[in-house]
Amino acid sequence: MTAAADCALDMRGISKTFPGVKALSDVNFAVRFGTVHAVVGENGAGKSTLMKVLNGSYAPTSGTIKVGGAEVRMRRPADAQALGIRMVHQEINLVPDLTVAENVYLGRMPGRWSFLRKGEMVRKAAAVLDELGAAINPRERLGNLSISQQQLVEIAKAYAAQPRIIVLDEPTSSLSEHETAALFRILRKMRDDGIAIIYISHRLKEVLEIADEVTVLRDGSMIETRPTEGITAAQMIRLMVGREVSNVFPKSPAEIGESVLRVERIGDGTRFRDVSFDVRAGEILGLTGLVGAGRTEVARAIFGLSRLVEGTVSVNGRKVSINSPSQAVKAGIAYVPEDRKGDGIVPGMSIRENISLPILRRLSRFGRIKRGADRALAADYVKQFSISPPDGERRINLLSGGNQQKAVIAKWLAAKPSALILDEPTRGVDVGAKAEIHNIIGQLVAGGMAVVMISSELPEILGVCDRVVVMRDGHACEPLEPAELSEERIMALATGEEMA
Amino acid sequence: MTDAAMEISGVTPDRFTRGSRLVDALSKAGLAFAILAVMLYGSFVSPAFFTSGNLLNVLTSMSIVGIVVVGMTFVLVVGGLADLSVPATIACGAILSLGLQPMIGPLPAFVLAVGLAGLIGLLNGVLVGYVGINPIIATLGIGTIGLGIVQAAVGGVIVYGSNPASAEFAKGRLFGIPVVVLIFLLIALIGHFVLSRSFWGRWTLATGGNYSAAEASAVPVQAVKAGAFVITALASGISGGLLGLTLQSARPLIGAGYEFSAITAVVVGGVSIIGGFGSVPRAIAGLIFVQLLTNVMVLGGVRTPIQGFVLGILIVGAVGMDAALRKRGVA
Numbered sequence: 019m020t021a022a023a024d025c026a027l028d029m030r031g032i033s034k035t036f037p038g039v040k041a042l043s044d045v046n047f048a049v050r051f052g053t054v055h056a057v058v059g060e061n062g063a064g065k066s067t068l069m070k071v072l073n074g075s076y077a078p079t080s081g082t083i084k085v086g087g088a089e090v091r092m093r094r095p096a097d098a099q100a101l102g103i104r105m106v107h108q109e110i111n112l113v114p115d116l117t118v119a120e121n122v123y124l125g126r127m128p129g130r131w132s133f134l135r136k137g138e139m140v141r142k143a144a145a146v147l148d149e150l151g152a153a154i155n156p157r158e159r160l161g162n163l164s165i166s167q168q169q170l171v172e173i174a175k176a177y178a179a180q181p182r183i184i185v186l187d188e189p190t191s192s193l194s195e196h197e198t199a200a201l202f203r204i205l206r207k208m209r210d211d212g213i214a215i216i217y218i219s220h221r222l223k224e225v226l227e228i229a230d231e232v233t234v235l236r237d238g239s240m241i242e243t244r245p246t247e248g249i250t251a252a253q254m255i256r257l258m259v260g261r262e263v264s265n266v267f268p269k270s271p272a273e274i275g276e277s278v279l280r281v282e283r284i285g286d287g288t289r290f291r292d293v294s295f296d297v298r299a300g301e302i303l304g305l306t307g308l309v310g311a312g313r314t315e316v317a318r319a320i321f322g323l324s325r326l327v328e329g330t331v332s333v334n335g336r337k338v339s340i341n342s343p344s345q346a347v348k349a350g351i352a353y354v355p356e357d358r359k360g361d362g363i364v365p366g367m368s369i370r371e372n373i374s375l376p377i378l379r380r381l382s383r384f385g386r387i388k389r390g391a392d393r394a395l396a397a398d399y400v401k402q403f404s405i406s407p408p409d410g411e412r413r414i415n416l417l418s419g420g421n422q423q424k425a426v427i428a429k430w431l432a433a434k435p436s437a438l439i440l441d442e443p444t445r446g447v448d449v450g451a452k453a454e455i456h457n458i459i460g461q462l463v464a465g466g467m468a469v470v471m472i473s474s475e476l477p478e479i480l481g482v483c484d485r486v487v488v489m490r491d492g493h494a495c496e497p498l499e500p501a502e503l504s505e506e507r508i509m510a511l512a513t514g515e516e517m518a
Numbered sequence: 519m520t521d522a523a524m525e526i527s528g529v530t531p532d533r534f535t536r537g538s539r540l541v542d543a544l545s546k547a548g549l550a551f552a553i554l555a556v557m558l559y560g561s562f563v564s565p566a567f568f569t570s571g572n573l574l575n576v577l578t579s580m581s582i583v584g585i586v587v588v589g590m591t592f593v594l595v596v597g598g599l600a601d602l603s604v605p606a607t608i609a610c611g612a613i614l615s616l617g618l619q620p621m622i623g624p625l626p627a628f629v630l631a632v633g634l635a636g637l638i639g640l641l642n643g644v645l646v647g648y649v650g651i652n653p654i655i656a657t658l659g660i661g662t663i664g665l666g667i668v669q670a671a672v673g674g675v676i677v678y679g680s681n682p683a684s685a686e687f688a689k690g691r692l693f694g695i696p697v698v699v700l701i702f703l704l705i706a707l708i709g710h711f712v713l714s715r716s717f718w719g720r721w722t723l724a725t726g727g728n729y730s731a732a733e734a735s736a737v738p739v740q741a742v743k744a745g746a747f748v749i750t751a752l753a754s755g756i757s758g759g760l761l762g763l764t765l766q767s768a769r770p771l772i773g774a775g776y777e778f779s780a781i782t783a784v785v786v787g788g789v790s791i792i793g794g795f796g797s798v799p800r801a802i803a804g805l806i807f808v809q810l811l812t813n814v815m816v817l818g819g820v821r822t823p824i825q826g827f828v829l830g831i832l833i834v835g836a837v838g839m840d841a842a843l844r845k846r847g848v849a
Contacts, residue, residue: 323734343736353734361734364727366794375724375735378717385716429735 025087026051026183026214027072032081034067041067042078045240047233049183054205054215056229056246058222059258060448064238065218069185072216073105074098086182102182106189108446109359110168112175114161119143121160122175146178147171149207151200164310165357166193173201177208184208185216190224191446194308194474196513202228220448222251223477234258255449272460274484275299277335278468279351279437281320284329289315290492291328297437297468302459303497304483305472307512311489313472314356317439321353322346334436347376352430356441356472358419362426365415369405369425370396372414376433399428403458420451427458437468444478456482476505488512549787549803556810564817572813574696578764580809581702584802585757586780588709589750591801595713596746597726597793599653600781603642603661607635607751608773609668611758616768617677624684628763632755638664639751643744657747669770679766688763698760705753710798722746726793782829783808786836808832 027049034042042064049055059065070076072083074092083090085101092098098105112121120127122143127135143156152170160168169189176184186205190198205228209215219225225232226246234241234257241257277296285291290312297303305313319326322340330337338349346353355361363372373396374381381391396410403424405417414425423443430438440459444452459482463469473479479486485497488511495511560567567573586604593601614631615624622630638660645656679685690697713719721742724732733739754773762768787804789796808829815825 321734342738343734344738347736355734360728361730364724364731364735364794366727367724371720371724375720375732375737378720382717385712385718387715387717387720433736 024050026085027216028084028087029068029072030082030084032068032071032083033079034071034076035079040238042071042238045081045235045238047240047243049214049216049231051182051214052209052212053230054209054217054228056217056219056225056232057235058219058225058232058254059235060450063235063258063448065235066187067238068235069105069187069216069218072098072183072185073103099179102180103185104176104179104181104183105185106172106176106187108188108191110165110172112160112168112172114159116160117156118147118154118158118160118163118171119156121171122146122156122178124175126179142178143174146174150174150177150204166197166310169193170197170201173204177204181213183214183216185218187218188220188446189217190219190221194310194512195476195509196308198224220446220452221475222254225254226251236260259450272300272463272466274301275466278333279320279470280332280335281316282330282332284316284319284326284331286315286319286324287327290319290489290494293329293489293492293494295487295494295497297470299436299466299468300463301485302463302469302471302483304479304486305470305489305494306474306476306479306486306508307489308474311512312492313489314441315492316489316494317353317441317470317472318355320346321351321439323353347433347435350434350436351439352376352433352435352437353439354423354426354430354441354443356445358422358426358446363414363422365413367414368396368411369400369414369417370410372425373399373410373429373432376429395432399425399432403428404454418448418451420447420454423447423451423455424458427455431462435467437470438462439470439472441472442474443471444473444475476508479508480505546788546800546803549800549807553803553807553810556807556814560810560814560817563814567814567817572817576809576813577699578696580805581696581699582757582761582764583776583779583783583809584702584805585705585753585760586750586776587783587801587805588706588798589746589753590780590784591709591789591796591798592713592722592746592749593653594781594784594789594791595726595793595796596722596743597729598646598743598746599791600777601639601642601657601747601750602654602777603638603657603664604750604754604777604780605771605773605775606661606664606668607638607754608758608761608776609665609768609770610635610638611755612762612765612768612772613668613672613677613758613770615759616679616762616766617672619679619681619684624681624763628684628759631759632752635755635758636748636752639748639754640744642751643747646747647740647742647744653747665770672770674770676767676769677762679763684763685766688760698764701756701760705756706798706802709749709753713798718742718745723794726790726795728794779808782833785840786832788836788840790840791837804836 025048029045029047032042032045045068047068057065067076071078074095074097077093090101113124119140123139127139140156147154147156150170150173152174154163154167154170160171163171173189189201193201205215217225217229229246231243232246232249232254233243234254236258275298277298280296282294284293293316295303307313315324318324320331322342322345331340332338333349333351340346340349370392374392378387381388393410400408400410405421405424414422417425427443444455447455459469459471471483480503485499486503486508487497488495488508490512498507590601611631614634615628618627618630641660642657645651645660646653688697692700713722721737724735724737725739725742729739758773761772783805784801785791785804786808787800787802789801812825815828
């Protein structure tokens with residue numbers, strides 16, 4: 019095989035300029051068939067822009083693209099698809115009201131004379147899902163699946179198109195460790211089939227595990243491409259941020275006080291039951307488990323976004339009955355949701371308007387919002403959390419993911435809760451912002467707040483949390499004390515190898 | 519993956535994402551220019567246009583629709599699409615405020631009429647906000663029922679006013695300005711204040727902008743959504759009451775067509791049809807433009823079918839612009 023044929027993708031001198039911003043400057047990026055090539059970099063480093071150039075969403079300002087050795091010019095995503103380039107986005111891009119099989123074959127449904135062959139489609143989708151090791155019924159309505167299952171459907175959809183180049187953007191951000199391992203098995207199989215896989219992730223451990231080569235981007239420039247063999251996560255971080263990040267999980271010791279939030283034998287009748295735990299002032303309680311184990315459902319029910327049918331919730335020793343988020347806020351509970359774009363931000367509003375949303379009434383007199391108080395509140399948090407750009411009037415959807423997340427956390431701190439539930443607070447944010455968010459959480463518990471943190475990322479759970487509750491199939495184990503904490507123990511409980 | 523899905527992937531559709539201030543300013547200035555242009559054109563077409571009699575007429579008829587427009591703005595901003603029960607609430611306001619005069623006197627009749635209109639709005643609000651029925655269907659259904667009840671109550675005939683003093687008041691002037699216009703201005707001011715300065719208004723914008731995020735931010739989204747329909751019904755009730763008092767007669771179909779006039783004005787004013795964006799002044803600017811244009815067409819002898827044609831193009835154009843702005847925000 020010649021070198022040219024070996025080369026799945028060769029992007030040379032790619033620049034992309036938006037009015038006033040140079041998003042990519044002179045980037046060279048080459049991927050060989052039959053390899054997994056990771057792209058890493060902080061948010062805003064240019065990964066997404068580069069991938070949008072690759073899939074035809076953006077036309078590069080300058081530079082050439084060769085696919086399989088031939089120079090190509092792509093003007094729309096359909097052009098890229100015709101060349102065998104498929105993209106799996108971090109955000110789900112599927113139709114909730116169609117079945118899994120229909121989504122997998124959306125736009126390419128098998129049929130003859132415009133009659134759909136439904137049976138064939140379901141069979142083929144089942145085969146693909148089976149190959150992916152995903153236990154998902156192809157006839158199920160997509161909207162009924164959990165986010166992680168939908169993510170697997172998204173991957174199955176790209177895989178079913180038999181691509182030459184497949185781009186995965188943060189594919190594991192909503193997957194548990196177990197599901198990630200399954201995904202890696204399939205990625206290796208795809209690689210061995212000769213597909214070129216471009217793998218974008220913030221999770222460096224995974225990059226080291228799965229990728230053959232890694233390209234580091236920083237500030238729109240290509241910093242380095244090298245084999246992953248012999249490189250460490252610390253070295254990659256240094257290349258990404260241009261500085262040494264000593265401790266990925268800084269932990270400030272906090273004094274642990276009285277129990278603040280206690281739930282006893284709660285259940286919602288379907289997705290979880292008999293869940294009990296308590297979290298004390300100054301403590302971070304981790305809530306982990308495979309995705310779909312019921313962690314988010316527990317959090318949403320405690321916060322009044324769905325109903326509890328059994329069990330009790332008490333705050334500071336007082337039993338509370340919560341049927342709506344505003345009752346939860348009154349009781350002193352706040353919740354930072356998992357789906358930032360869907361449940362976290364109101365995109366058309368400014369940072370200020372988003373931050374003051376839960377406590378508007380407190381900021382109002384005779385119904386009128388006190389402008390000064392509104393502004394001061396936002397300015398405080400923008401400064402305290404170093405939200406960038408430091409302009410409270412900026413529309414929140416123009417910020418990076420990490421900054422949006424800081425604003426969402428700020429929104430809840432403004433309500434002065436005594437217990438804060440964070441659902442995957444660092445999902446999809448870059449290394450720097452992640453450390454900042456951990457810092458913020460550290461400050462909160464130092465100030466006596468009780469924090470429940472839901473995360474699928476075991477290193478994060480182990481690095482940040484004081485005690486950990488593992489959930490499996492809607493049941494929770496007894497909290498693990500610091501001495502009992504290890505990745506192996508948590509995985510054993512999460513997968514059911516060890517019964518709680 | 520479909521093209522459309524690719525196209526919008528990863529970016530929040532947003533009205534003024536890029537060059538936001540410029541586009542925002544242009545869309546505001548555009549309407550101001552359009553209003554000026556219509557006035558200029560009107561002065562050429564007909565010498566009658568710039569007479570105080572004509573302008574006062576336009577202002578008065580505009581005020582009746584305008585009160586409804588203030589309410590309808592809340593419905594669109596909260597993401598409630600449109601309230602099609604306006605003809606029923608206007609009829610309720612007009613018929614009851616005249617019909618109840620002999621029994622309880624003009625002012626209580628008016629208040630009761632508006633209150634009952636508000637009740638129709640409450641029904642709409644409960645169905646849309648709490649039960650989750652599509653607003654078009656819910657308001658159409660409730661509106662039809664409401665109108666039926668009103669018709670049955672008066673036996674399908676015309677109701678006449680019996681209190682000359684109240685008619686005098688409604689048709690009268692204060693400092694040379696028609697009372698109806700003053701009431702409209704007052705309501706517009708209150709509506710603007712509530713939408714732009716009060717927590718309820720901020721809640722309305724948040725609910726329309728992202729329902730789940732607003733819900734997760736402890737905004738009582740169901741009540742806020744329902745509230746928009748109550749506000750519209752109260753406004754329509756007042757509008758209907760004033761209409762009845764001015765005309766001194768009310769038939770059950772008195773409010774027919776007002777829902778479309780109001781929706782047209784709000785949409786032409788640039789309030790987003792899918793919610794989360796808009797203001798009362800914008801909607802009123804749209805109203806002024808549409809009303810002046812209609813007036814100029816009437817004065818210029820433009821035939822009715824052509825008038826409808828022009829208004830239709832305006833609506834499609836405004837909604838198309840809304841969609842285009844969203845798309846541009848994506849690119």
